[in-house]
Amino acid sequence: MRLLTHNMLSCNIKGVTNGFPLIIEAEKVLEKPVDLNPDFLRNMFHKVEWKALVDAAKSLGYSELPESVDPAMLESPEFLHRFHHALLELHLEEGALVCPETGRKFPVNKGIPNMLLHEDEV
């Protein structure tokens, strides 16, 4: 699971209001290089919740993202490279996503998060 996907996921348990971002417990992290596309990054920049991405990257051991950002940074190749790496090249392969409100753990195996709920959570 890439961190862009992590940035799209919230806890889906009925009644939970602060289910985003899910806290990452990483057991195994992979890096898979992909081509960098500045247009894609510029487009995604406005959709990504920045602090969630920074914290998620840190929990995968990558702390090169600036804590605060502004769109002017998209002109910097160095910034784009780091943003690209955190968003698309880091993969949570094994671990869990933890709901910040309830502590419920959603397992991630072979890079696939399991968001299925138990009957009493729907």
Added chain:
Amino acid sequence: MSYRTAQIRLVSSHPEVYEPCDDSFALVDALLADLTNLLEHKPSLCIEVGCGSGYVITSLALMLKEKVPDTYYVATDMNPDAVRVTRETLEAHGVDAELIITDIVSGLEKRLEGLVDVMVVNPPYVPTPEDEVGKSGIASAWAGGEDGRAVIDRILPIADTMLSERGWLYLVTLTANNPSQICRQMRERGYASRIVVQRSTDEESLHIIKFWRDPEIRPSLKETTAPNSESLLSQFSRFSFWKGGNSGGSL
């Protein structure tokens, strides 16, 4: 490796996972038939709900790979085996999608509201007793409850929230699902629709319908019969007429 669609011999399988069938092929044919539009559309985010073997999402990724290389693909299924099989199918074709085991798109709705440019769904659509819907394993691949609409009817409002202003939905339906009524209901949400592929076998007639937001259509969501539904109804009656005439075929 440069295929235009997924190759059956490279599609992975599992006893509890739906194998590519007529409906899967018809959906991929619909995407191919609409490929020129898709390439122009340049979707940033595509989602498949109920990916099964991965045949459809893999085909979509292959079709767009060259000309729209940065599309982000997400595929979901409530059957964990299906999601694992989809991973293998994607890998065998050298393409990539993010996979999530979940009910429809549960967990993604909040953050993806209004961001999905293309959504493809081959839902469980076979009319069955209501209590067969959503069971674990292979039965959930087809069991659609009364009129086969149990899962479809849950997906339609979700698609409406997830689709971007320019978003498209491609949906597989069976005649028993009452597709013209589905189109009417989507029309009440402000969507136009078109049958991209129609296919008939001895047992069933499949329609692959494309939906998109039409600024000319004012969403009403009221339980009235939409005055503009005539054209859709006649589209469908025309197809059922065709069905009698020959074995059907793609448009």
